[in-house]
Every structure is written in structure tokens, then in C-alpha cells.
Amino acid sequence: MNNIFEYFQSNDLLSNAGFATRTVVSIILIYFMSRFLLKRAAGQFTAFDFVFLWMLGALAVAPLLDGKILFTTTILAIATLYLWHFLIAWLSVRSHLFASLIRRKSTLLVEKGIINENNMRKTFFNTDLLLAEMRLAEAHDLKEVDQVMLEPSGHLSIVKKSKHLPPTPVDFEIPVPPGGLPTVLINNG
Amino acid sequence: MDWNSFWNGGSSLNPLEIFIRVTILYFSIFFMTRLMGPRQVGIVSAFNFITHAGMAHVATSRMVNPESSLVAALIIIAVAYSLSLLLSWFDYKFPSWVGTSPISLVKNGQILQSNLKKVYVTMDDLLAQLRLKKAHNLSEVASAMLEPMGELSVVKTPESSPVTRSMMKLPEIPSGMGAVLIYDGKVERQYLNTVGLKENWLEQEIEKKGFSIPQILLATLESTGSIHVSVKSHE
Numbered sequence: 009m010n011n012i013f014e015y016f017q018s019n020d021l022l023s024n025a026g027f028a029t030r031t032v033v034s035i036i037l038i039y040f041m042s043r044f045l046l047k048r049a050a051g052q053f054t055a056f057d058f059v060f061l062w063m064l065g066a067l068a069v070a071p072l073l074d075g076k077i078l079f080t081t082t083i084l085a086i087a088t089l090y091l092w093h094f095l096i097a098w099l100s101v102r103s104h105l106f107a108s109l110i111r112r113k114s115t116l117l118v119e120k121g122i123i124n125e126n127n128m129r130k131t132f133f134n135t136d137l138l139l140a141e142m143r144l145a146e147a148h149d150l151k152e153v154d155q156v157m158l159e160p161s162g163h164l165s166i167v168k169k170s171k172h173l174p175p176t177p178v179d180f181e182i183p184v185p186p187g188g189l190p191t192v193l194i195n196n197g
Numbered sequence: 198m199d200w201n202s203f204w205n206g207g208s209s210l211n212p213l214e215i216f217i218r219v220t221i222l223y224f225s226i227f228f229m230t231r232l233m234g235p236r237q238v239g240i241v242s243a244f245n246f247i248t249h250a251g252m253a254h255v256a257t258s259r260m261v262n263p264e265s266s267l268v269a270a271l272i273i274i275a276v277a278y279s280l281s282l283l284l285s286w287f288d289y290k291f292p293s294w295v296g297t298s299p300i301s302l303v304k305n306g307q308i309l310q311s312n313l314k315k316v317y318v319t320m321d322d323l324l325a326q327l328r329l330k331k332a333h334n335l336s337e338v339a340s341a342m343l344e345p346m347g348e349l350s351v352v353k354t355p356e357s358s359p360v361t362r363s364m365m366k367l368p369e370i371p372s373g374m375g376a377v378l379i380y381d382g383k384v385e386r387q388y389l390n391t392v393g394l395k396e397n398w399l400e401q402e403i404e405k406k407g408f409s410i411p412q413i414l415l416a417t418l419e420s421t422g423s424i425h426v427s428v429k430s431h432e
Contacts, residue, residue, distance in 0.1 A: 055249060056230040062253035063226070070261050077261050084212055085260045088219035104381060112231065132289040136345070140299060143342065143350035154372045170370040171363040179367050 022075035030071050033079060038068045041086065054112075054161050060093060111160060118156035121169070131158055142166060203267065210263040218267055222256040225271055229278040233285075248281045302349070303327075303341035316343055327351060375417035378424065379403075382411045 015026040022030075041064055067082045067089075100107035115127045117138060128134070138156070145166040147153050155167040177184050199207060203214050210218070230249070252274055259270035287294065300312050302323060313323065323341070330351040332338050337357040342350050362369075376392075377385055384396055402424050403410055415427040 054230075055233055055245070056227060058246070059226055059230055059249045059253045062250050063223075063257050066254050066257035067261065070257065074262070081210070081215060081261045084215050085219045085257070088216050089223055092220065092223050104383070110231075132285050134289050134292050136292050136298065140344040140346065140350070143299070143352075144344060144348055146350075146352075148352055155374055157374065165374075167372055167374055170372045172361050173372070174359040175362050175365055175367055179362070179365070 016079060018078055019075040026075070027072060030079075034068050034072055037079075037083070037086075038065070041068065044090070060089070063089060114160060115158045116155065117158050117164070118150070118153055120155075121150060121153055123150070127158075133158065138164075147172075202263075205268060206262075206264045206266040208263060215260065219260045221267065222260055222270060222274075225274055226252065226256055229274055233278060233282060244284070245281065248277060252277055299342040299344050299350070301340065301342050303335070303338045305340075306336045306338055308335075318343065323349075371420045371422065373420040375419050375425065377415065378418050379410060379413045379416035379426075381415070382413060382429070384410060 012029065015022065015029045016033075019026065045061075064086060067086050070082050071077045071079050096110065100110060115131055116124055117127055117131070117133060118124065123135070123138070128138070139150075141164045142148070142150070142153060142156070145164065147166050147168055152168050152172040153166060154169045157165045159165055202208070203210075203218070229252070233245070255270055255273050255277075259265045259267055300316055302309055302312055302316075302318065308320065308323070313320070324335075326349040327333075327335070327338060327341060330349060332341075332351050332353055337353050338351060339354045340352040344350050376388060378388065378399060379385065384399060386396065389396060389399065399416075400410060403413065403416065403426065406424075406426060408426060408428060412428055413426050414429045417425050419425050
């Protein structure tokens with residue numbers, strides 16, 4: 009029986025048992041990495057967040073692809089990625105200037121029902137795509153739309169004209185109960 | 198530190214060299230994805246996703262593999278993202294190349310079987326997608342179209358759609374998105390100038406609500422014309 013520590017040393021020809029042992033470590037590493045991710049990474053999902061997640065995954069499994077790569081190397085690389093990722097996030101909630109330098113801004117594609125061609129060209133958004141996105145947001149006609157904003161995540165937020173919106177209780181002067189979410193008092197017994 | 202092996206690859210990397218390599222690659226990917234803009238949605242999303250995934254792989258293998266060349270990685274990343282940008286521009290300029298027209302799957306409650314076969318969507322998948330879009334009965338569907346990005350857009354018949362304000366003969370109200378007037382205690386002067394509002398008018402409006410400008414976390418001009426404020430929490 010080999011010493012288990014040998015599996016974690018640089019090795020040109022790692023045995024199957026060695027790869028199996030390394031896999032256990034990789035998966036545990038991925039589990040802990042995912043625990044310490046920024047919520048943003050999964051929520052907003054900009055292109056960069058996607059690449060960041062992919063890099064973490066590729067680093068975590070690098071010792072499984074090549075026996076010569078050590079976990080110490082990949083853990084150091086992962087720690088460096090986390091350092092920069094958190095530093096940028098930390099700075100951008102503290103400094104408006106820094107945030108505006110590194111974050112993309114939202115772009116207005118339709119204003120008062122008129123397509124802003126200049127912004128469409130800048131963001132490589134063609135009319136077919138705009139109409140398709142509008143149909144998905146249940147705005148089937150440009151006439152119904154007041155504003156369309158391209159958000160940094162690549163999604164569109166669409167505001168319809170008031171004519172095409174359903175009425176709200178205020179329109180009929182119906183008294184409304186207080187809003188908000190209920191509080192859980194008893195959970196599963 | 199041996200700079201030649203650091204840039205072009207050598208027998209081993211010490212911890213400091215790994216740290217600097219990772220930092221350089223992280224920021225090169227960071228700026229390249231920013232340059233790409235918000236193009237991960239839409240018709241070319243699969244293409245963009247695969248490009249991003251491939252480049253992430255190039256970057257990581259160069260982070261941990263001492264024999265690989267860092268310079269080559271930076272060149273690969275620059276070339277790949279430039280080419281990807283160029284192809285996105287072609288997609289924008291010549292939409293007919295990639296086929297951006299939607300395909301109709303349901304028309305007036307009738308399933309278009311031949312189109313369904315063309316796009317490899319089964320009847321069960323179609324019904325599941327319709328249910329997710331809150332169309333539980335086929336008779337309610339005026340039209341369902343498969344959009345180029347692979348999602349289903351559903352138009353319900355007017356009878357099964359909610360009442361709109363115009364049907365109720367209600368007057369038009371201003372719609373739109375709120376604009377930011379104060380951000381973290383600072384007045385957005387640029388916006389005020391473009392819409393022709395005065396800063397002391399804003400000050401008075403905030404005072405009427407019983408606050409002063411430095412206390413405000415965010416103040417927005419709502420579409421209805423009123424000002425909504427979010428006050429900073431006391432620390």
C-alpha cells in the first residue's frame with residue numbers, strides 16, 4: 009500500500025487510486041469554494057462572472073488532468089483569484105467613482121417608443137433581437153412600449169405605456185391591505 | 198526570479214510567480230470580457246458561452262503549468278476575443294446569416310406540427326413551456342413563437358388577457374423608470390442639468406420630507422413626478 013501522501017506529489021504516472029484520491033480532494037475543494045462565492049456571481053451573471061466560475065472549476069480539477077500539477081499550486085491560484093475578485097467587489101461598493109469605471113452602464117435602447125439607433129449600434133443589438141426580447145416580455149408591439157433599457161447583465165428591462173398596463177387598486181380607489189411578506193412562525197412542527 | 202521562464206515557460210514556478218501570473222491573467226480576462234459588452238444574451242449566446250469557457254480554460258492552464266508560456270496565453274486571449282467581437286458585429290450587421298426570424302409553433306390555438314418537427318420540439322415540451330408562461334389551456338394561446346435565443350414567446354388571446362387601463366377608459370399616466378437625483382449623499386448635478394432642475398429646488402423638496410441631502414442614500418424622481426427617498430441607516 010502506497011503512502012497516501014505520494015498521491016499529492018508531482019508525478020508523471022499517477023495510478024488510478026491516486027486520481028481517485030485527488031478527485032475526493034477536488035470535489036471537497038469545489039464545495040468550499042462555492043460556499044465562499046459572492047452572491048452576485050450566481051445572481052446577476054455577467055459574462056465575467058461566468059468566466060470566473062469556469063476558471064475556478066478548471067483550477068480545481070487541474071490536478072486531475074495532469075499528475076504533475078500540485079494542489080498547492082492550484083489552491084494558491086484560487087486564493088489569488090478570490091483576492092482580486094473580493095477586492096474589486098469591496099472597492100466598488102465603497103467608491104462610486106471606482107464602480108463607474110469598472111462597471112458597464114445601462115443603455116437606453118428605446119425611449120418614448122422610439123428606437124435609439126445610436127445606442128443599438130454601440131451595443132450590437134439589432135432590431136430583430138430587440139423585437140424578439142420584447143415579445144418575450146409580453147410587449148408585442150413597439151407602440152405598447154415606453155422604454156427599453158439594456159442592463160449590464162445583458163437582459164432587457166421593458167416599461168410599457170400606461171394604456172397597456174393592467175389597472176391597479178388606486179385607479180378604483182379600492183382600499184388596500186398592507187403589503188409585505190408573511191413571517192414564518194412554525195416551521196415543520 | 199527568472200523573468201524569461203516567467204514569461205515564456207520554464208521548469209518550475211515559485212509561489213510569487215504563480216501569484217503574479219494569476220493576477221495578470223485575471224485582469225486580462227476581466228478587461229476582455231468588459232470589451233465584449235453585454236453580448237452573452239441573444240442569438241449568439243452559445244457561441245459566446247463557448248468562447249468564454251475556452252478562454253477560461255486557456256487562462257487557468259497557463260496559471261498552474263510552469264512549462265506553458267504566459268505570453269502565448271495573452272496573445273491567444275487577445276486574438277480569440279477580437280475575433281469573437283468581429284463575429285458578433287457580423288451577426289449584428291447581417292442578421293439573416295444567423296437566422297433571427299422567429300418560428301411560429303402555435304397559431305390561434307392550433308399546433309403547427311411541421312414547424313414543431315423542424316425545430317425538434319416535442320408536444321410535451323411545448324405544453325410544458327406554455328404552462329411555465331402561464332398559458333394553461335391551448336385555447337388561450339393566440340400565438341406561440343420560438344425566438345432565436347431558444348425561448349418561447351406567448352401571446353394570449355385578448356379574452357384571456359388582463360384588462361388594460363385603456364379598456365377601462367382610465368386616463369393615461371406617466372410611465373417610465375425612476376431617475377436618480379441623489380446617490381449616496383451626493384447630488385447628481387449632470388442629470389439635474391439635463392432635465393433643467395435646480396439644485397436648491399431639490400434641497401427644498403428634501404427638507405419638506407424632513408431630511409438633509411447628506412442623510413440620503415438614494416433619491417429618485419419617480420415616473421409619477423414625485424420624489425422617493427431612501428435614508429442612510431445610522432451606523
